[in-house]
Amino acid sequence: xxxVLLIIQREYLTRVKKKSFIIMTLIGPLLMSALFVIPAWIxxxxxxxxxxxxxxxxxxxxVNTFKDTKEYKFLWRPNSxxxxxxENLKDDKNSAVLLIPKEGVTKGVTIYxxxxxxxxxxxxxxxxLSAEAQNINLQKLGITPxxxxxxxxxxxVQTVKWTDEGEKTDSAELMMxxxxxxxxxxYMFIFMYGSQVMRGVIxxxxxxxxxxxISSVKPFQLMAGKIIGIALVALTQFLLWGILTGIIxxxxxxxxxxxxxxxxxxxxxxxxxxxxxTYNWQPLLFSILFFFIAGYLLYASLFAAIGSAADNETDTxxxxxxxxxxxxxxxxxxASIMExxxxxxxxxxxxxxxxxxIIMPLRIAADAYQAWELALSMAILIATITATIWFxxxxxxxxxxxxxxxxxxxxxxxxxRYK
Amino acid sequence: MEILKAVDIKxxxxxxxxxSGVSITCKEATIFGLLGPNGAGKTTLIRIINQxxxxxxxxxxxxxxxxxxxxxxxxxxxxxERGLYKKMKTGExxxxxxxxxxxxxxxxxxxxxxxxxxxxxxxxxxxxxxELSKGMAQKVQxxxxxxxxxxxxxxxxxxxxxxxxxxxxxxxxxxELKENGASIIFSTHNMAxxxxxxxxxxLINNSKKILDGEISEIKNSFKTNTYEIIFDGKxxxxxxxxxxxxxxxxTEEKKGENIIKVRLKNPANSNNMLTTMADCxxxxxxxxxxxxxxDIFIQAVGEGKVNKTQEKSDLPxxxxx
Numbered sequence: 001x002x003x004v005l006l007i008i009q010r011e012y013l014t015r016v017k018k019k020s021f022i023i024m025t026l027i028g029p030l031l032m033s034a035l036f037v038i039p040a041w042i043x044x045x046x047x048x049x050x051x052x053x054x055x056x057x058x059x060x061x062x063v064n065t066f067k068d069t070k071e072y073k074f075l076w077r078p079n080s081x082x083x084x085x086x087e088n089l090k091d092d093k094n095s096a097v098l099l100i101p102k103e104g105v106t107k108g109v110t111i112y113x114x115x116x117x118x119x120x121x122x123x124x125x126x127x128x129l130s131a132e133a134q135n136i137n138l139q140k141l142g143i144t145p146x147x148x149x150x151x152x153x154x155x156x157v158q159t160v161k162w163t164d165e166g167e168k169t170d171s172a173e174l175m176m177x178x179x180x181x182x183x184x185x186x187y188m189f190i191f192m193y194g195s196q197v198m199r200g201v202i203x204x205x206x207x208x209x210x211x212x213x214i215s216s217v218k219p220f221q222l223m224a225g226k227i228i229g230i231a232l233v234a235l236t237q238f239l240l241w242g243i244l245t246g247i248i249x250x251x252x253x254x255x256x257x258x259x260x261x262x263x264x265x266x267x268x269x270x271x272x273x274x275x276x277x278t279y280n281w282q283p284l285l286f287s288i289l290f291f292f293i294a295g296y297l298l299y300a301s302l303f304a305a306i307g308s309a310a311d312n313e314t315d316t317x318x319x320x321x322x323x324x325x326x327x328x329x330x331x332x333x334x335a336s337i338m339e340x341x342x343x344x345x346x347x348x349x350x351x352x353x354x355x356x357x358i359i360m361p362l363r364i365a366a367d368a369y370q371a372w373e374l375a376l377s378m379a380i381l382i383a384t385i386t387a388t389i390w391f392x393x394x395x396x397x398x399x400x401x402x403x404x405x406x407x408x409x410x411x412x413x414x415x416x417r418y419k
Numbered sequence: 420m421e422i423l424k425a426v427d428i429k430x431x432x433x434x435x436x437x438x439s440g441v442s443i444t445c446k447e448a449t450i451f452g453l454l455g456p457n458g459a460g461k462t463t464l465i466r467i468i469n470q471x472x473x474x475x476x477x478x479x480x481x482x483x484x485x486x487x488x489x490x491x492x493x494x495x496x497x498x499x500e501r502g503l504y505k506k507m508k509t510g511e512x513x514x515x516x517x518x519x520x521x522x523x524x525x526x527x528x529x530x531x532x533x534x535x536x537x538x539x540x541x542x543x544x545x546x547x548x549x550e551l552s553k554g555m556a557q558k559v560q561x562x563x564x565x566x567x568x569x570x571x572x573x574x575x576x577x578x579x580x581x582x583x584x585x586x587x588x589x590x591x592x593x594x595e596l597k598e599n600g601a602s603i604i605f606s607t608h609n610m611a612x613x614x615x616x617x618x619x620x621x622l623i624n625n626s627k628k629i630l631d632g633e634i635s636e637i638k639n640s641f642k643t644n645t646y647e648i649i650f651d652g653k654x655x656x657x658x659x660x661x662x663x664x665x666x667x668x669x670t671e672e673k674k675g676e677n678i679i680k681v682r683l684k685n686p687a688n689s690n691n692m693l694t695t696m697a698d699c700x701x702x703x704x705x706x707x708x709x710x711x712x713x714d715i716f717i718q719a720v721g722e723g724k725v726n727k728t729q730e731k732s733d734l735p736x737x738x739x740x
Contacts, residue, residue: 006518014507208502212560215469215496216519218488401471403500414433 003217004225011200011229016236025237029244037252051121052095053111056080058102065132072121086112098125105133175284176338179365182288183358185238186295187331190357191324193234194299198316200226201307201400210400219397227300231293287364290378295357298385299327305392308399309407330355334362341368350377353384391416420447421483422571422602423468428477430463437463438474439626445571445604445619450597452617452634453606454712456720459623461606462499465573468604469496482570492521495569499576499606501560503548509559510535510544516563527566534562538588553580561589565596572596573604578612590616610713620712624720634712641715644683645708646692649676652700664688676703 015021055066057078066074077085082099089095096113109129111117135145201223204210213222306319330349337346341363349359350369356377363369398415399407423445430438438460445451453461466472468479470491479486481493503512510531517527535541538558543551551559557580565572574593578586593616597603607613613620614634621631630637645668650657654670657679668680677700683689689707696702710718 003519003521006515010515014504203504207505208498208500209504211471211498211500212496212502212516212563213519214471215494215498216491216516219471401466418432 004221004228007217007222007225008229008232011226012232012236015196015230015233021233021237025240026244028237028241029248032241032245033248033252037249052092053098053121053125054080054085054089054095055098055100056082056085057100059100059104061104061136062100062129062132065128066125067128069124072124082112089114096121100129105129175365175367176341176362178284179362180334180338182284182361182365183331183334186288186292186361187327187358189234189238189292190295190299190327193230193296194303196230196233197227197300198303198307199313200230201304201396202310202313202316205308205310205400205403206312214400219400220393223301223304223393223396227297227304230300231296234296284361284365287361287374291357291361291381294378294381294385298353298357298381298388299323301385301389301392305395305399308396309402309412311403311405315406326352326354327358330358334358337362338366341366347373351380353381356381394418421445422447422481423604424480425464425468426478426480428464428467428474428479430460430467430472430474436626438467440477441623441626441628442477443621443628443631445602447602448597448600449618450593450603450605450616452613452620453604453623454608454610454613454620454716455623456608460626461623462575464623465496465498465575465604465606468573469494492567493570495520495564495567495572497560497564497572497574497577499579503556503559505549506547508545509540509548509551512548513559513563513566517566520567522567530566531562534566538562554582554585557581558585561592565601569601571602571604573606575606576608577605578607578609586612610711610716614712622716622719629719630715637715638709638712641710641718642707643710644689646681646683646689647704647706647708648679648681648696648702649704650679650696650700650702652677654679656699657696665692680708 051072053066053072053074055062055074055076057063057076060078063076066072066076068074082097085097089097091114093115096111096115096117099110099112101107101109109125111122111125135148138144138148204213204222210222217225302323306316306323309319310316333345333349333355337343337349337359340346346359346363346368349355350363350373360369360374360377364374394416395412398418405411421444423443425441425443428438428441430436441460441464443451443453443464453464455461463472467474468486470486470488481487481490503509507515513531513535514524514527517531518524522530532541535544538561540555540558543555548556548559561577564574577589577593581589590612593603593605605613605617617634619631619633620637622629632640654677658667664684666682666684668682670677670679672678681692683692693702693705
């Protein structure tokens with residue numbers, strides 16, 4: 001068996017068998033499905049406790065304002081005295097009293113309770129009262145609820161893009177969000193797994209196993225095996241997250257009967273759902289895969305070089321900073337680039353190879369790119385990766401055999417020129 | 420037959436000269452000792468032989484052919500800076516190293532089982548390396564070095580980290596490997612252990628080879644015809660008897676015995692000396708003082724230092740020594 005394959009196998013298996021990997025792989029989908037499920041679950045289930053709200057309405061105008069909900073039951077008592085009610089409810093933790101003063105609601109109302117009042121109840125009461133007070137005011141001016149209903153207009157806006165294949169329903173917002181999520185994931189994976197490469201190199205140095213290995217294989221083979229092995233771990237985790245999240249969300253929806261996604265489908269403007277299905281996903285998926293792998297290779301080789309030049313993780317700081325700055329910069333710029341995906345900033349960030357792995361997928365998702373821009377970005381990135389791996393291998397080869405020496409940039413430059 | 424030949428190897432790291440024209444020759448089925456103080460250039464030379472670093476100039480021949488990348492599979496190397504993956508299981512790890520050397524899985528497993536039994540570490544097969552004692556980890560390392568039955572074995576400070584019992588075990592293992600036809604390069608600054616196992620040595624100091632040859636040859640060339648005589652009697656008589664051909668180096672009295680050290684000006688005269696002395700008192704011991712490799716090493720290295728300081732001139736000689 002090829003030695004590089006053996007190294008890849010070891011790097012992959014030792015990491016995949018680790019407890020932390022298994023835990024992360026299981027927790028990730030749980031957290032992600034929680035994002036989908038919990039809002040829906042809360043919406044359907046609500047609070048177990050029914051709260052009774054006694055409304056002491058001194059004005060007597062708000063008889064029909066408060067509709068009972070699953071959580072709150074309202075009792076309209078215009079003639080009760082606050083003191084008496086308070087006395088009655090002394091030990092009742094589930095009740096509250098709403099006092100509407102004689103002067104009306106404009107000066108404000110007060111909620112009394114033995115227990116902390118949740119934001120839900122407070123905003124429910126505020127909303128109901130404001131709407132009713134507004135209605136009452138409008139009626140005083142002679143405008144009936146019928147007038148209002150008739151005057152309300154909702155204008156649905158549909159965006160259509162002219163493309164070579166004809167008109168297409170545009171789905172800018174949703175796609176941009178998808179692009180943004182892609183950028184976050186690429187950023188996260190480059191950071192997480194890039195630094196794993198670095199830690200792996202340092203581990204081999206500190207445990208002094210490295211010289212034993214490079215008496216059997218070339219340093220470059222060891223570096224390449226490690227980088228590829230860890231990339232496969234990343235892809236495995238990514239894939240498992242996707243599959244497990246799908247299973248959990250699907251399972252809850254079908255077997256536990258919980259509506260997931262917070263009913264996004266119903267709230268979307270017309271045409272959006274259709275857009276989701278007609279959208280050409282291939283470029284986005286392809287670009288995510290390409291830029292993830294390319295970005296990872298670029299940064300992982302740099303991280304490997306950094307790891308080789310250090311004896312422990314604290315020594316890596318001085319070299320980590322210049323490497324991580326473009327990555328963080330790209331991530332920070334992602335939000336503003338999302339607003340203007342065809343702008344100048346977006347263009348340069350998607351061309352510069354140290355930021356393009358994060359920014360280019362964003363622009364592709366927003367469909368705001370020219371074919372030549374993508375080609376240029378990819379070409380520059382591939383060229384940079386080749387150069388970076390060459391440099392990293394030079395540093396790595398010397399660095400892994402250097403112990404107990406604080407390395408400067410000048411030193412690194414010397415290493416690159418060694419025969 | 421020469422298993423390894425290095426010719427005029429030079430290597431410079433920026434301002435520091437690690438090797439300046441070192442040549443060594445190792446014969447098949449012998450143990451070659453590479454001796455020298457720390458920082459002399461031993462490890463650099465070994466790394467060049469293992470193709471971990473490339474020399475600036477000079478050439479290495481393996482088994483008569485110029486050293487090629489594939490030769491690595493026929494070399495077993497136990498580096499001075501050695502270690503194992505701490506979190507990996509012992510057996511699994513040994514298997515990994517064996518397979519990196521190109522062995523098949525079944526072949527490697529078979530030989531590993533045999534060696535693990537031989538070194539009495541079979542119970543640790545499924546334990547993580549971090550649970551092993553240092554000596555046990557060293558055994559695992561030794562096994563992985565020799566497992567692929569390489570033609571040439573290179574041990575850099577193999578005894579460091581071993582207790583005396585295991586060091587002995589290792590020594591007999593190394594000698595057995597030689598009996599079975601393996602050639603061994605043995606690098607150390609521990610002269611006593613080198614003297615015990617090596618057939619031939621090369622002394623490296625300050626990036627240069629200052630001495631090489633068969634151990635017995637070197638010792639003979641460094642002996643000074645000095646004899647030590649332990650006797651019961653009077654010094655005066657001896658002094659009177661030992662005339663122009665002899666030079667008395669020292670006399671001392673220890674635990675009731677008189678010890679005298681004498682240098683013969685003519686090496687052939689040692690028997691004459693015995694007959695001369697026979698009448699002077701009761702001789703209980705008579706032996707030639709042959710310098711140990713350690714003495715030779717210190718002497719050779721010391722001379723190098725003196726030369727160096729003389730070049731720089733202003734250090735007092737006493738300090739240099």
